[in-house]
Amino acid sequence: MDSLSSLAAFVRAAEAQSFVGAGRALGVSSSAVGKSVARLEEKLGVRLFQRSTRHVRLTAEGELFYERCRRILDDIDDAEAELAQSRAAPRGKLRVSLPVVGYRMLLPILPDFMQRYPEVELDLDFSDRMVDVIEEGLDAVVRSGPLADSRLMARPLGPFRLLVVGSPGYLRERGTPQSPEDLAHHACLRYRFPSTGKLQTWAVDGVPAGQDWPPSSAMSCNNIEALICAASQNQGLAYLPDFIVRDALAAGRLQIVLEPYLGQTGMFHVLWPSSRQLSPKLRVFVDFLCQRMFAPPGEAALPTRRADGGTPTSQPTG
DSSP: OHHHHHHHHHHHHHHTTTTTHHHHHSSSSSHHHHHHHHHHHHHHHHOEEEEEOEEEEEOHHHHHHHHHHHHHHHHHHHHHHHHHHSSSSEEEEEEEOGGGGGGGHHHHHHHHHHHHTTEEEEEEOOOOOOOTTTTTHHHHHEESSSOTTTTTEEEEEEEEEEEEOHHHHHHHHHOOOOGGGGGGSSOOOEETTTOOOOOOOOBBTTTTTTTSSSSSSSSSSOOOOHHHHHHHHHHHHEEEEEHHHHHHHTTSEEEEESSBBBOOOOEEEEEEEEEEEEEHHHHHHHHHHHHHHSSTTOOOOOEEEEEESOOOOOOOTO
16 A cells, blocks of 8 residues: 555656645645655666656656556556446436337347336437447447447347348249349349448359349338338348348248348447446446347357447448
8 A cells, every 4th residue: 555655646746747736636745745756766766756946857767657657546546436336226318329120129128127227218219320429429339230440349249140031922923033143033122221322232142242232123222121011012022131020031921032042141239438437327238238139048248349440330230
C-alpha cells in the first residue's frame, strides 16, 4: 500500500506539475507528496522530476515511468468500479438495434428476460440499415456479416445457412430446378441491400466466384418479410436464411430446392461499444442473448472478441 501511495503521489504531481497541486488532489500536504516522490526515486535509483521553486517537470525516465504508473492506477480504479457495478442490480434503458427479422429470434425469449430483469427497459430498433453504434448512442446491436469496427466488442450468437426455397404451387407450375443454370428460366425474388442498393448474389456451388447470380430477377426488394410472402404466394424462388423459413418449411408452405449446391453460411453477433466498464444491464443482456438466442440448452457461449476493420453492416438475414 505504501508503494501505491507513492505511485499515486508521483502521478498526481506529474499531472499537476506541482507538489502543492498533487497534495491538494490527494488531501495531504505538499511536503508529504515530496517525501513520497523522494522515496520512490531512491528506490528506483533515478530522478523522476526536474524541480524548480514553483513547478516540477518529468525527466525522460519520469515520462516513461508515468505512462506505466497511470495505467496501473487506472486499472485499479476500473477494478474497483467493476466490482461495485457487479453488485448493483441491472436497471435503466437499454437501446438495442436488431435486423428487421430479428423479432423472430428475440420475441420468443424476451418474456424470460423481462421477467428476470424487470428494472431493465428495452428500447428496440428493428432496422436493416447500416448503423453507427457509437454515434447513435446505441448500447448494443445484433448483426450478421463481417465484424468491421475496432471500437466494438463482439460475441457470437449462432450460425445460419442460406437456402433457395419455393412454394409447392410454384414448383408444380414451373418445375423444380435441378442445377444453378436452371435458375435462368425461373422467377427469382432477390433481396436488395438497403445500404448500397445492390442485389444480393445467390452463393450456389457451380457458379464462378464473383459472378452475379441468378442472371435475372422477377422481383427485387429490400425487405425479407416481403420476399417470404411473395415466395409463399407462388411468385417465385427466394434465397433466404434457414431460421426465417423454418416454420414455412415445416408447414409445407415452402420447399428447399438445389440443396446439393447450397453451402453458404453466416454468423450472427451481438456487438457493443468497447468500454473499460460494462454496465450491469448490458452485461446481463449480452449474456442472455448468447445463452438463449441460438445456443442449445446447456451449451457454453463462445468468448468475447474485438471486432476489426470498418463499420459492421447488416446482411440479407435482416
